Amino acid sequence: MSFDDEIRRNYRDELLGEATYRTLSRGERNERMRRLLHEIAEAEAGHAELWSQMAAARGVALKGLGFLDELKVRSLSVLRRVVGLAVTVKILEAGEEEDMEKYYGLLRDQRFTEEERDVLKRILEDEVVHEELLTSEEFKVENVRDAVYGVSDGLIEVLAAVSGLAGFISAPQLVALGGLIVGLSGTLSMSVGAYLSTKSERETAEAERRKAEMQSVLDRDALQERVKQQLVDRGLDPAKAARASRELRDVAEDVVAPQDPGDPLRSAGVTAASYVVGAMVPVLAFLLGLGGLVGLVTSYVVTGMATMVVGSLIGVVSEVNPLRKGAEMSAMALGAALATHVVGLLAQTYLHVAI
Structure with missing residues (x-):
């Protein structure tokens, strides 16, 4: 796959993620779950915009979602009605884990500039947070x-x-x-x-x-350290885990010890x-x-x-x-x-x- 095609694919993947989470959020009755899904959709839209900016800087023409992409979104929406949100989110969680691996690999791609790699780091941090949200008690199975x-x-x-x-x-x-x-x-x-x-x-x-x-x-820093360790145990680089744990600081109790x-x-x-x-x-x-x-x-x-x-x-x-x-x-x-x-x-x- 050429570098231009790589940029197009990643842009389309983020658009697909936005459309999927936004569709699921619109059909969700639980207010908190709807808000979480909406937040992930907004983040995916932001990621797509970052890829759009990188494409524009390199003169790469982009396309929106195609018929098969729209069909996938509709299929997940139907699946959500049949088997429930928890199983559907479990499928999406696997996709988030793949995205984390993908962006971790892209960080080592020398075809990106230093500024672009900084952008990819921010996207990876968001993906870690998304994966944590999708495995939280809100989406228990x-x-x-x-x-x-x-x-x-x-x-x-x-x-x-x-x-x-x-x-x-x-x-x-x-x-x-x-x-x-x-x-x-x-x-x-x-x-x-x-x-x-x-x-x-x-x-x-x-x-x-x-x-x-x-x-x-008594010691909120120690609790944040527990969140970091959980992320490291999942295989995340310690430095990236430290940044992600700061993002999760306000909900650290829910991460290390979910309620109910x-x-x-x-x-x-x-x-x-x-x-x-x-x-x-x-x-x-x-x-x-x-x-x-x-x-x-x-x-x-x-x-x-x-x-x-x-x-x-x-x-x-x-x-x-x-x-x-x-x-x-x-x-x-x-x-x-x-x-x-x-x-x-x-x-x-x-x-x-x-x-």
């Missing part, structure tokens, strides 16, 4: 994570159960009943586990918050409801009266597709490749189901158990 993991567990566990039962039970209604019983048991155990886990996390977070608030009163890590009852409720949703998918074919090989294959196909979607969402919130995670979970779900089906067939053959 705990409830989303509870939901997708609950659905995932329901899909995998109940598919394995009905697959095993189908190995020696010919009546589809009985297979469905067995799957529903397993689903009820799983719902209770998962919701209790989610409640206890979230309650423990909340107690720990509240203790850390009290320490951060006391440190804020989650409501245990809400976490239990979300987990239970999502587990039920996942559990219903594998038994649906048998509830509709499909038995034998037809019912089993239908359950496998539908559950495999659902697991692929849920696995992709887990990949997003866990910051791993979504398609790989989806394929991995689908393979595990179907593998577990086949293994239990073999157990059911063995029970029928050697124990003479058949219903």
Whole structure:
């Protein structure tokens, strides 16, 4: 890529960032979240203007956003309505991390003048702040994570159960009943586990918050140093981390010890409801009266597709490749189901158990 094309690409990337965050801010009802998204959009617009000035100084002609860029913005807006702001922001967070790496590399590009590298340093500092904002408690994904993991567990566990039962039970209604019983048991155990886990996390977070608030009163410089260390631990250069920590000084407590890590009852409720949703998918074919090989294959196909979607969402919130995670979970779900089906067939053959 030529140097002129590099400038055009970076200018367009900042325009795309501005359009994305501005669109998300317009559709956000929460006032604080809307303001944060708007602030990031304004910063991205400022970055685009800086690239425009560099392009003008070098005589590089620039173009605005194209059709595919506009389509990407609209797609993210639709995604926000489907999966919520937290998952959408998680995707954008990955983009901010890529921007940080990009600008860090550009700082070493000798084709830029010293003045231009100073501009790039300011943009990098902004990107660090943006990444911190997107990982803050305002955009937490705990409830989303509870939901997708609950659905995932329901899909995998109940598919394995009905697959095993189908190995020696010919009546589809009985297979469905067995799957529903397993689903009820799983719902209770998962919701209790989610409640206890979230309650423990909340107690720990509240203790850390009290320490951060006391440190804020007694020694705010030390608290700022903790913010700096967090940024260094993320891989940021110490000098840049020091500058960014000064930008975050007024919200240092929120960075090192976020408030409200989650409501245990809400976490239990979300987990239970999502587990039920996942559990219903594998038994649906048998509830509709499909038995034998037809019912089993239908359950496998539908559950495999659902697991692929849920696995992709887990990949997003866990910051791993979504398609790989989806394929991995689908393979595990179907593998577990086949293994239990073999157990059911063995029970029928050697124990003479058949219903």
